[in-house]
Amino acid sequence: MTQTEQLKMHNFNAGPSILPKEVFEEASRAVLNFNDTGLSILEIGHRTPLFEAVLQEAISHARELMKLDSDHEVLFLHGGASTQFMQVPMNLLDTNEVAAYTDTDVWGTKAIKEAKLFGHVEVVAGSKDKNYTYLPKGFRVPATAKYLHLTTNNTIYGTQWQDLEAFYAYNVPLVADMSSDILSREIDFNRFDLIYAGAQKNIGAAGVNMVVVNKNILGKTTRQIPTMMDYRNHIANGSMLNTPPVFAIYICMLTLRWLTNNGGVEAIQKKK
Amino acid sequence: MTQTEQLKMHNFNAGPSILPKEVFEEASRAVLNFNDTGLSILEIGHRTPLFEAVLQEAISHARELMKLDSDHEVLFLHGGASTQFMQVPMNLLDTNEVAAYTDTDVWGTKAIKEAKLFGHVEVVAGSKDKNYTYLPKGFRVPATAKYLHLTTNNTIYGTQWQDLEAFYAYNVPLVADMSSDILSREIDFNRFDLIYAGAQKNIGAAGVNMVVVNKNILGKTTRQIPTMMDYRNHIANGSMLNTPPVFAIYICMLTLRWLTNNGGVEAIQKKK
Numbered sequence: 001m002t003q004t005e006q007l008k009m010h011n012f013n014a015g016p017s018i019l020p021k022e023v024f025e026e027a028s029r030a031v032l033n034f035n036d037t038g039l040s041i042l043e044i045g046h047r048t049p050l051f052e053a054v055l056q057e058a059i060s061h062a063r064e065l066m067k068l069d070s071d072h073e074v075l076f077l078h079g080g081a082s083t084q085f086m087q088v089p090m091n092l093l094d095t096n097e098v099a100a101y102t103d104t105d106v107w108g109t110k111a112i113k114e115a116k117l118f119g120h121v122e123v124v125a126g127s128k129d130k131n132y133t134y135l136p137k138g139f140r141v142p143a144t145a146k147y148l149h150l151t152t153n154n155t156i157y158g159t160q161w162q163d164l165e166a167f168y169a170y171n172v173p174l175v176a177d178m179s180s181d182i183l184s185r186e187i188d189f190n191r192f193d194l195i196y197a198g199a200q201k202n203i204g205a206a207g208v209n210m211v212v213v214n215k216n217i218l219g220k221t222t223r224q225i226p227t228m229m230d231y232r233n234h235i236a237n238g239s240m241l242n243t244p245p246v247f248a249i250y251i252c253m254l255t256l257r258w259l260t261n262n263g264g265v266e267a268i269q270k271k272k
Numbered sequence: 273m274t275q276t277e278q279l280k281m282h283n284f285n286a287g288p289s290i291l292p293k294e295v296f297e298e299a300s301r302a303v304l305n306f307n308d309t310g311l312s313i314l315e316i317g318h319r320t321p322l323f324e325a326v327l328q329e330a331i332s333h334a335r336e337l338m339k340l341d342s343d344h345e346v347l348f349l350h351g352g353a354s355t356q357f358m359q360v361p362m363n364l365l366d367t368n369e370v371a372a373y374t375d376t377d378v379w380g381t382k383a384i385k386e387a388k389l390f391g392h393v394e395v396v397a398g399s400k401d402k403n404y405t406y407l408p409k410g411f412r413v414p415a416t417a418k419y420l421h422l423t424t425n426n427t428i429y430g431t432q433w434q435d436l437e438a439f440y441a442y443n444v445p446l447v448a449d450m451s452s453d454i455l456s457r458e459i460d461f462n463r464f465d466l467i468y469a470g471a472q473k474n475i476g477a478a479g480v481n482m483v484v485v486n487k488n489i490l491g492k493t494t495r496q497i498p499t500m501m502d503y504r505n506h507i508a509n510g511s512m513l514n515t516p517p518v519f520a521i522y523i524c525m526l527t528l529r530w531l532t533n534n535g536g537v538e539a540i541q542k543k544k
Contacts (some may be wrong), residue, residue, distance in 0.1 A: 019314060248519065
């Protein structure tokens with residue numbers, strides 16, 4: 001497989017993903033006639049068995065592709081990774097607590113800016129000094145950090161944390177923005193307490209986030225969290241707290257199904 | 273036009289909208305081949321001239337259909353009306369200030385719950401005593417209220433504020449959830465300082481909000497607002513602060529174009 005072909009499947013650039021042709025074809029049909037119901041995917045109610053099946057299949061494929069344990073929940077939430085930049089600290093960081101952040105790209109910088117609104121941020125590693133052209137090594141993380149945040153793949157400057165073992169050794173909860181490399185390589189996803197990915201890069205189209213969260217890290221802050229921002233509400237309501245982004249979740253489901261039918265993460269990684 | 277036919281165009285129920293057939297047909301084509309570009313609408317970058325034209329056409333139709341003046345900005349934001357329940361008070365209400373709310377349906381009740389997280393809420397009128405079966409009249413609104421919030425159409429219990437004149441007389445900024453009747457009847461939209469509508473009811477598909485805001489009411493709170501929640505950032509970036517929900521905005525554009533080509537709000541209202 002040439003590099004160009006590989007990019008067609010997983011796009012490591014800042015732009016949107018290039019989805020498999022089968023996904024476009026099925027989605028195009030579903031806009032007129034979803035699963036031979038005579039209804040458009042755009043007009044089916046989100047509380048119907050028709051959409052319930054779409055959502056459950058998306059969650060099921062995600063769970064299997066990522067080999068998630070029972071502590072980890074899969075959510076599909078409104079917004080993009082930029083929404084998660086605020087939602088993560090709002091849920092995990094109290095005003096007087098410290099979160100550790102890595103600053104290895106504009107995305108990390110944006111995440112840091114939002115986290116500072118909710119608590120203390122310690123930038124434990126960064127590469128701003130050389131315009132984000134490298135990834136720092138051997139840095140220290142305070143044992144008191146509520147979590148350590150990293151961006152696994154840095155699209156603008158083209159760096160990727162290939163070896164995540166060093167992060168596991170810090171023994172603090174790990175939070176990762178995996179927007180641009182999720183499901184493109186094998187990762188022990190259960191080592192992370194919170195993973196988020198704007199769908200438009202690797203798992204679908206713009207307008208939805210996939211969030212994988214270890215439910216045990218939630219509910220430990222004293223802040224009153226707005227209903228739509230509290231991960232616990234979305235878990236309790238199975239990503240149906242309000243009308244979800246139906247079509248965007250449908251595209252994720254088709255993409256995740258395609259990944260499953262094509263050998264999963266292992267096969268995708270080998271094709272590189 | 274029979275009631276059933278009218279409901280096909282504008283759905284006043286709690287479920288999703290039933291869009292015009294032409295919208296489904298064009299959207300289906302665009303998923304495979306958007307405007308004869310050979311690209312899917314799902315893969316075009318949001319910062320391309322292709323998508324810029326979609327967004328600008330959506331805004332332009334909305335401005336004309338609603339006859340908006342130059343103080344009012346049209347935004348297309350991630351999320352649904354439930355997101356606006358928190359975003360409105362976060363932007364407009366300081367901790368020590370009062371907002372007036374009407375409680376005429378479950379939607380108003382949900383909006384009140386979120387507003388209480390950000391400041392004082394005075395419920396100035398409600399119909400909870402009779403299970404939301406009527407709309408209260410002749411209520412008082414404190415002159416100090418930062419804004420008065422109403423739900424123009426109450427889908428669950430079937431009441432609609434037909435006469436909005438009484439609201440104009442209160443002489444406080446008006447904020448309205450118009451999710452389920454926006455563009456279905458003539459309203460002097462410029463009398464409102466903030467209007468929001470989850471697109472899935474009347475103007476598109478789930479996954480995007482249309483927000484119309486008088487820019488003069490913004491920037492008056494002392495709160496530090498997260499980047500993605502601050503309307504001013506979205507205005508400054510023309511709804512492109514982050515990757516917007518591209519396909520959901522495209523469906524809004526097609527629906528707004530269809531409304532324009534079919535005589536606008538006046539014609540829709542006459543068909544009822």
